[in-house]
Amino acid sequence: METHSALYQQGQQRLAALRQLPARQDQSLLERMQQYGISRRDFMKWSASVTALLALPLPFSNLVAEAAELADRVPLVWLHMAECTGCSESLTRADTPDLDTLIFDHISLEYHETLMAAAGWQADENLEHALEHYKGNYLLAIEGAVPTANNGAFLTVGCKGHTGLQSVREAAEGAAAIISVGTCASFGGVQAAAPNPTGAKGVHEVIDKTVINLGGCPPSEKNIVGTLMYFVMFGRLPALDMYNRPKWAYGARVHDNCERRGHFDSGEFVEQFSDDNAKNGYCLYKMGCKGPYTYNNCPTERFNSHVSWPVLAGHGCIGCSEPNFWDDMADFEKPLGRQLLHGLDATADTVGAVILGAAAIGIGAHAVASLFVGSKEE
Numbered sequence: 001m002e003t004h005s006a007l008y009q010q011g012q013q014r015l016a017a018l019r020q021l022p023a024r025q026d027q028s029l030l031e032r033m034q035q036y037g038i039s040r041r042d043f044m045k046w047s048a049s050v051t052a053l054l055a056l057p058l059p060f061s062n063l064v065a066e067a068a069e070l071a072d073r074v075p076l077v078w079l080h081m082a083e084c085t086g087c088s089e090s091l092t093r094a095d096t097p098d099l100d101t102l103i104f105d106h107i108s109l110e111y112h113e114t115l116m117a118a119a120g121w122q123a124d125e126n127l128e129h130a131l132e133h134y135k136g137n138y139l140l141a142i143e144g145a146v147p148t149a150n151n152g153a154f155l156t157v158g159c160k161g162h163t164g165l166q167s168v169r170e171a172a173e174g175a176a177a178i179i180s181v182g183t184c185a186s187f188g189g190v191q192a193a194a195p196n197p198t199g200a201k202g203v204h205e206v207i208d209k210t211v212i213n214l215g216g217c218p219p220s221e222k223n224i225v226g227t228l229m230y231f232v233m234f235g236r237l238p239a240l241d242m243y244n245r246p247k248w249a250y251g252a253r254v255h256d257n258c259e260r261r262g263h264f265d266s267g268e269f270v271e272q273f274s275d276d277n278a279k280n281g282y283c284l285y286k287m288g289c290k291g292p293y294t295y296n297n298c299p300t301e302r303f304n305s306h307v308s309w310p311v312l313a314g315h316g317c318i319g320c321s322e323p324n325f326w327d328d329m330a331d332f333e334k335p336l337g338r339q340l341l342h343g344l345d346a347t348a349d350t351v352g353a354v355i356l357g358a359a360a361i362g363i364g365a366h367a368v369a370s371l372f373v374g375s376k377e378e
């Protein structure tokens, strides 16, 4: 297993190499922060929180801070496939710019169909230029599923009428690392729900390179920025789970960190959305919560500047970061009503399960299978 000091050294070497490259933005990160009234103290607090998010020891926060400042040395190409653009909005629609959104502004975004000014032929040229000029060095982020039926004809992009399938394969060839942003790019999402007429697939199914999957509909901006920061800092992918999701974000079930968990363990459940148990914040399992089967850090990281997350707001988790959740987790407002998910089950969370009388909640497929599959990197 790699030690933290070896990883720290690797980060130092990577950042020293990035520092030699020319800045690709007119403004430094510190100038951007000043413009939006973000203090150095806020920045150091943010660096410490990203360090904790990435499950790294506190001394790494120096590296995180430096990596944030050097993010404009790393070219990022962002492609859109079949999707709703909600993942990009998760990052860019903050009510006030915070450091997560500033980092996204600061990284060297070479191509992004929603955010760039170019259109038509110029947009196509920009993409070709970025793929050629930064070959072997750019980070490729893909949002949306890839339609594959009829040779990909259900999605064409740009003046040349290239299919999404072609664009992904071309862009993947010269990428230093590839990130599927959101459940559609990771696992096909709603486009791949039965009967999936367009043959929509996750990116990792159409190329033969490792793809890091950021499941979520949308994934939180923290998980997107944390992944970008990890790549800037170390130039490689973090440890991944069996679905190629970063372990630091998807290593625990929603159920494990849910503030309603005590009620689950005590057998206290909401029976109707408007009942007194709902008002008392009881467990939403009987209202269809899929937190016991879902791996994500929503309860700890929350959304909208850490204000809330779905279960706190009163609705169960619908399992949006899991493969095939549109089919496998439905009906979203009813318990799964079966004991096994993907044919796997093991240690039951016995208290709630026994009280439910159905032994319905097993440890999720991911955790059990991880025992056998192992991680990409220890």
Ligand code: SF4
Residues within 6 Å of the ligand: 254, 255, 256, 258, 259, 260, 261, 262, 264, 282, 283, 284, 285, 289, 290, 291, 292, 311, 316, 317
């Ligand atoms: S079933 Fe849902 S609401 Fe209940 S404790 Fe688990 S995650 Fe929380």
Ligand code: SF4
Residues within 6 Å of the ligand: 216, 217, 254, 294, 295, 296, 298, 309, 310, 311, 316, 317, 318, 319, 320, 321
């Ligand atoms: S609580 Fe569940 S459904 Fe909601 S964002 Fe998190 S993983 Fe997705």
